Amino acid sequence: SNANNSKVKRASAPTIDVRSGMDVESLKQAITEHLFYQQGRNIVNTSLNDLYMAVSHTVHDRLLQHEHKTMNAVFDNNNVRLVSYMSAEFLMGPQLGVNLIDLNIMAEMEQAVQELGFSLNTIMAQEEEPGLGNGGLGRLAACYIDSMASQQIPAIGYGIRYEFGIFDQVIRDGWQVEITDKWLRNGNPWESARPELAVNVKFGGHTESYLDSNEYLRYRWKPDYMVTGIPYDTPIMGYKVPSCNFLRLWKSEAEESFDFSSFNQGDYYKAVEYKVKSENISKVLYPNDEMLGGKKLRLKQQYFFVSCSLQDMMNIHLRFDGKPQDFHKRWAIQLNDTHPSVAVAELMRILVDEYHVDWDVAWHTTCSTCSYTNHTLLPEALEKWPVGLFAYLIPRVLEIIFEINYRFLKEVSSRFPGDNGKLSRMSIIDESGEKFVRMANLACVGCCAINGVAELHTELLKQQILHDWVEMFPERFHNVTNGVTPRRFVVLSNPGLSNLIIESIGDKWPGKLDELRKLEPFADDAAFREKFRSVKLENKKILAALIKERTGVVVNPSSMFDVQVKRIHEYKRQHLSVLHIIALYLRIKQNPDIDIVPRTFIFGGKAAPGYFSAKLIIKLINSVGDVVNNDPDVKDRLKVVFFPDFNVTNAQLIYPAADLSEQISTAGKEASGTGNMKFSMNGALTIGTLDGANVEIREEVGNDNFFLFGLTAAQVEDAKRNGYNPHFIYDNNEELRNVISMINSGRFSNGDTNLFKPITDNLLWHDPFMLMADFSLYIACQDLVAETWKNTAEWNRMAILNVARMGKFSSDRSIQDYCEKIWKVKPFNIRKA
Ligand code: NTF
Missing domain, CATH: 3.40.50.2000 (Glycogen Phosphorylase B;)
Structure with missing residues (x-):
């Protein structure tokens, strides 16, 4: 037939299909029509939200066609x-981005929107x-x-x-x-x-x-x-x-x-x-x-x-x-x-x-x-x-x-x-x-x-x-x-990494994540490592700009981005990371010329409105940040940021920019964790306890490519049975004593020695989540992290192996x-x- 003869040139423009056409012209027409008939606007007088609505309705029309066919087939x-x-x-x-990926029309929509005079990224950012x-x-x-x-x-x-x-x-x-x-x-x-x-x-x-x-x-x-x-x-x-x-x-x-x-x-x-x-x-x-x-x-x-x-x-x-x-x-x-x-x-x-x-x-x-x-x-x-x-x-x-x-x-x-x-x-x-x-x-x-x-x-x-x-x-x-979906958390969130992977091993992996194994040999390829590093750096620059905009804090994109984002809860131990920050700060104060790896600590997460201790931990993070970020002795080597309103939209910008993923819950308390998987898929290395899915992540990526520390779940239970005494640990660890004293001195609370007492007293006398027991192990492990960071090639080799070995943690496998x-x-x- 004629349709099979590719040499036949079409005399007229392709037919436009406003409801289901996937080509640029159909999409443009559909957007313009939705803008007028649903929002009552023209391209020249549209608001960003009206445009977002029109683009989304255009996509929604196409989804409905598929939904209708699927349900008919099922019910038949x-x-x-x-x-x-x-x-x-x-x-x-947000729904727009993933739907464009699932329908495989991201490029077409980008072009359609561009030809109408707008940018798809701006439109996507409009979604609540x-x-x-x-x-x-x-x-x-x-x-x-x-x-x-x-x-x-x-x-x-x-x-x-x-x-x-x-x-x-x-x-x-x-x-x-x-x-x-x-x-x-x-x-x-x-x-x-x-x-x-x-x-x-x-x-x-x-x-x-x-x-x-x-x-x-x-x-x-x-x-x-x-x-x-x-x-x-x-x-x-x-x-x-x-x-x-x-x-x-x-x-x-x-x-x-x-x-x-x-x-x-x-x-x-x-x-x-x-x-x-x-x-x-x-x-x-x-x-x-x-x-x-x-x-x-x-x-x-x-x-x-x-x-x-x-x-x-x-x-x-x-x-x-x-x-x-x-x-x-x-x-x-x-x-x-x-x-x-x-x-x-x-x-x-x-x-x-x-x-x-x-x-x-x-x-x-x-x-x-x-x-x-x-x-x-x-x-x-x-x-x-x-x-x-x-x-x-x-x-x-x-x-x-x-x-x-x-x-x-x-x-x-x-x-x-x-x-x-x-x-x-x-x-x-x-x-x-x-x-x-x-x-x-x-x-x-x-x-x-x-x-x-x-x-x-x-x-x-x-x-x-x-x-x-x-x-x-x-x-x-x-x-x-x-498991987690690599469509949202890699393809959509991290286009730089996705394109690099596609260049190297093809584009089957988002639907078949075990394919990522094919990346393993590239871990030893210096040119690939360099491209991988530069993708990460670009992602960090984007996040740094956002941090500046949302918090006013200026951070250095080439410092190590050390990230803990998740709900604020004592068992997740955000405050253990704070103790580490203060220990580093003390080292600088004791020896301002000390050779220390520049780090940006990024926290994010909501506390339940009635959870007093969790809200106080947020205050502590911000207070430590205020002091550390503004102390000239630090010379910008440490920065502490609390990124407000951690949600899916913000998460999509944070995971791709992380170097180090903090998964430091008390062993036996975190059922699985899923952020841990999103970080590794985006090429962050994990510092973590043997808790939840960390155990399996370490098994997959290999012990050498995971920073493990801390008591095991069994050791935590044993310690509790045998009468755990946090104060004894405190008495015998000078660095820990100095850290706690610094908090209690009012240094982070304008001289108020009571503000953070509920936290320090709880640690010294009860410590149900065993921060004291894990403190020295955590600090030692963080020192190893810093040593490893100095060897850029080695760090990136490990990070690439993390990405390559995350196939198991696709939610497709869970399903x-x-x-x-x-x-x-x-x-x-x-x-x-
Ligand atoms: C959470 N549970 C766990 O705390 C996480 O470790 C786990 O990754 C997710 O479930 C998903 O399985 C809860 O939020 C709840 F409601 F059970 F407490």
């Missing part, structure tokens, strides 16, 4: 099992990121829905459309101040409301029994009120594949048609109050990381989104002509920590009360559907809710939990006769004092698979908090080590593990379907 096939990833948090980050998560747990959920789409696993992410996400952090006088995150204020071009798919959720009231038409005893729930969930869908495109899934987030609204007696009686104020109460449920994300809230509204959020999602999943299942009791054949649910674990009871309620499935059948269906991922060993993060609160908010769900528990405890007694300790530890209800519902126990009873997020974490789970459960259900336990070990689902190729 009766044998597909879908994944439902349920998470109270999705820390998505959806910060619907706190930290690692929420960001992991975002990486996983990216990888599920890229691996062509049909999946829906289910969560809450918070009107206000994680607060914006500003620093005033060295202290954190929280500002409301109004991320929706300029509109969100990536979502579509689907009011026709709304569902209702019951709250309050009481339950009653009745006999159905077959004379069976049944229960029904007469709620006080109902809340409507409206789904908002965001397409999640796969990387260079035609599959496109979506994220479905629920917004709460008042159930207008609910028989509202106050309104009928003319109490208009009460009617409005009910509206406010309903809308409050999805109003704001709780900003606690690794801390249970215990707040009524938080339980309402959890039940609200779980009930909405399960009803939606049942509607989808029935549309496939499935029987209610076959729900598990259609769906595999992954519970992202215990936040959605009320799903176990809610699914039972739906099956038993609403579809009249027999209890035992329903229980089999529920257990076969649900799996649970644990993300923390910290006791203060294990969720439990007062039984009274449950009874008040969701009475029927509590009855079902009691029934589940009754049957389960019978099973425990018959398996372990006479073991009352086990019974009380495994009971879903904590009856040791005030009664609580233990959400982890509910998850362990009702899930066919339970997993930790790194090998060490899974082992410790099995030995410690879930030990009883391993004895009861050994076959349920798995490990799935976390493959979940598919094989837990979900038993296979990729669904929509082209072959």
Whole structure:
């Protein structure tokens, strides 16, 4: 045919396809049309935000085409099992850049925007990121829905459309101040409301029994009120594949048609109050990381989104002509920590009360559907809710939990006769004092698979908090080590490195990260090392300019960028790094001519608003910075920066510019960590403890290419058992004594000797996270880091090997593990379907 004859010259311009064309002309036309018909603007009078909206709508149109085709193919096939990833948090980050990468039209869009007279980078910088998560747990959920789409696993992410996400952090006088995150204020071009798919959720009231038409005893729930969930869908495109899934987030609204007696009686104020109460449920994300809230509204959020999602999943299942009791054949649910674990009871309620499935059948269906991922060993993060609160908010769900528990405890007694300790530890209800519902126990009873997020974490789970459960259900336990998406965290964040890698080994690696191994030989190639070094330097210059703009501090791009960015928490030990900074400062003060490697210490991270110690650590970092940065003796050899408002957008600029990655949590406390992976992928070397995924990162990159220090998890436990005495260590280490004295002298607090006392007293007398025990090991290891830095060739060789050996930590591999070990689902190729 003519189309195959490439020699035939086209007489006319290529046809423009405004809705799905991927060529420059179509994109230009589409942007111009969106600008006019959605924003009411022309190219000549547009604001930057209007332009961002028009470009994003242009991309969104193309995603919808893929989403539509994917869902049609999936729904046409009766044998597909879908994944439902349920998470109270999705820390998505900006969408425009990754979507351009996934659609493979970055260059075309760049040109289109340029020809319209603008720069794509400026437009991308305009995006306000959806910060619907706190930290690692929420960001992991975002990486996983990216990888599920890229691996062509049909999946829906289910969560809450918070009107206000994680607060914006500003620093005033060295202290954190929280500002409301109004991320929706300029509109969100990536979502579509689907009011026709709304569902209702019951709250309050009481339950009653009745006999159905077959004379069976049944229960029904007469709620006080109902809340409507409206789904908002965001397409999640796969990387260079035609599959496109979506994220479905629920917004709460008042159930207008609910028989509202106050309104009928003319109490208009009460009617409005009910509206406010309903809308409050999805109003704001709780900003606690690794801390249970215990707040009524938080339980309402959890039940609200779980009930909405399960009803939606049942509607989808029935549309496939499935029987209610076959729900598990259609769906595999992954519970992202215990936040959605009320799903176990809610699914039972739906099956038993609403579809009249027999209890035992329903229980089999529920257990076969649900799996649970644990993300923390910290006791203060294990969720439990007062039984009274449950009874008040969701009475029927509590009855079902009691029934589940009754049957389960019978099973425990018959398996372990006479073991009352086990019974009380495994009971879903904590009856040791005030009664609580233990959400982890509910998850362990009702899930066919339970997993930790790194090998060490899974082992410790099995030995410690879930030990009883391993004895009861050994076959349920798995490990799935976390991963991160290289599309966002390398391709998009670090174009310089990406292009260098592509020049060297081709462009298959972003979708197949093991390919990076081919870089290994380049570690010994001096010319390559030089290019690698210069990419890093360029990234550091960009970050240095941003640091200047955001903090006023001038930093030297050729100094070592020593970075710790993550939530501020005592177990993560940001203050251990501060002790090191002060030790270096003291060395300079004692000998101003000392030969010292110039370093820029960069911190970033938010503290939970109610976490006093974490907020004081932020103040300490800023205070030490004020002194060190301005002391002429230092001669700019040390700089300390607190980069405000660490979020995904800022993270994308920080990881590519890091030389040294600080992963220094107390061994046994960090379940996995995922920032550690993002740093290594971008060619930073790690200084770290044997904690979380650090263990596996070191295994992959090789011991020689990782700076290890500190007690092991087992040594930490031993030290605690044998009566750990931090003050004894302090008494016997002069450098440590000088560091602590300097803080207590008021040197960093304008003479105020009390300001930082809570920190130093805690270290000297309690030190639950063992900073004192690890101090000298950390300092020695940092000295080795400095020595290594002096040998540029060696440093870059090690850094290149880190990049080359990070294949394991792609979230694509994690998703493959979940598919094989837990979900038993296979990729669904929509082209072959
Ligand atoms: C976090 N857990 C852990 O603290 C991190 O180590 C881990 O990398 C991420 O989960 C992702 O698995 C939590 O945020 C929570 F909520 F469990 F405390």
